[in-house]
Amino acid sequence: MRRIGAVELGGTKAVVGAAVMEGTGRPQSIETVRIPTTSPEETLARCAETLRELGGRMGGLDAVGVASFGPLQLDPHRPEYGSITRTPKPGWAGAPVRDHLANALGVPVAIDTDVNGAALGEGRWGAARGLDSHVYVTVGTGIGVGVVVGGRPQHGLVHPEGGHLLVRRDPARDPYAGHCPYHGDCLEGLACGPAIEARVGRPATELADDHPVWDLVGDYLGQMAANLLFALSPQRIVIGGGVGGRLGLLDRVRHHAERHIGGYIDHPVLTQGLTGFIVPPGLGGEAGLAGALALGWAHLETVSA
Structure with missing residues (x-):
């Protein structure tokens, strides 16, 4: 104890x-x-x-x-x-x-x-419990991506910066040039809360569920999910955050992700509209603090091993 x-x-x-x-x-x-x-x-x-x-x-x-x-x-x-x-x-x-x-x-x-911590918390106690590898994505003021493999948050040259993945934008469909000061129309530049507000002139919280911007956001996040699957092959992707938790958005993300995957990867978890692959958080707003607790616990496990 x-x-x-x-x-x-x-x-x-x-x-x-x-x-x-x-x-x-x-x-x-x-x-x-x-x-x-x-x-x-x-x-x-x-x-x-x-x-x-x-x-x-x-x-x-x-x-x-x-x-x-x-x-x-x-x-x-x-x-x-x-x-x-x-x-x-x-x-x-x-x-x-x-x-x-x-x-x-x-x-x-x-x-x-914070996103690696939330990913660790979701793996210990939430929507990715029992899995060897998974990704946690928060979509809000920015977009953060936490990656866990073998029960450990992933680092390399630096920590993952999946919010700045480059996605394909059709200028005819979406003329907005992007919010990111570094990359313009990267994932965060197109799909975070401030990008939505800058594009349509109103906060995302004030938009109806059938506003056309949600299909754009779903497409960009679907591209992200397909890219993460191709590059990292996680067993599950958990998407949360103030924008990520928008009612109906995950269904759009799943639809576009399936379209971008294009049937290339054949696995039972990628059936039934990806409902078992792209999921909401199990810990809700507690994921970050739970992740911090998990980080402290994991450190003690490492020291005592």
């Missing part, structure tokens, strides 16, 4: 929690506190103070997991390991998230991206 602290560090708020965990069972009771994301110094100090308080009620923490917005430096051999790298959020570039919390609390701190 281990006492794990968790931080879901977002661009506007941080959710801090702690739970007593045993084995791979989903924690039944997680006490949480929400903290506004202001400056790195103030936010991380308040996170550490809250973790110290929550952990004190349990007799102290054994480890902390952090699922953070990024980009992050996740190479443990680099001196800036656990820090935020290039980010448009003012003041946060170079913020030493992991080191700050580890030094303040005196316990091991595991860190990964």
Whole structure:
């Protein structure tokens, strides 16, 4: 039985929690506190103070997991390991998230991206439970993609940046040039919430379910799903987020993904309209914090192995 602290560090708020965990069972009771994301110094100090308080009620923490917005430096051999790298959020570039919390609390701190954390949580306790490989996609203000293989979040040269996959845009059908300041009409540039609003002049939340833009978004996310299948061959793709959870959108994504796959891959899970392959989250809005808990637990498993 281990006492794990968790931080879901977002661009506007941080959710801090702690739970007593045993084995791979989903924690039944997680006490949480929400903290506004202001400056790195103030936010991380308040996170550490809250973790110290929550952990004190349990007799102290054994480890902390952090699922953070990024980009992050996740190479443990680099001196800036656990820090935020290039980010448009003012003041946060170079913020030493992991080191700050580890030094303040005196316990091991595991860190990964928010989407890798959510992917790990969905694999432990949610819609991808029991699978060896899966992908978690969040579609909202931006688009993030977390990849888990063999029960572990994937890193390489950097962490996955699937939101910037290049997709095919038909200018006659969709003249919008794209929202992304780096790539224009990449996936995020075409299908995130701000891209939808810029294209139609209204927030996505105000659009009817049959608005034509949803078929465009479904097509771009369907292309993403087909590309992920071809490149990574995951057993399941979980799609969530404020835009990703839009009623009826997953059906459009499945339809277009099946069209883009074109019958090339023959597998039983790719039948019945891909309903078993592209699915909604099992943890809902708790995926990020659950992922942070899973990161802390996984770190302790690695150390004790």
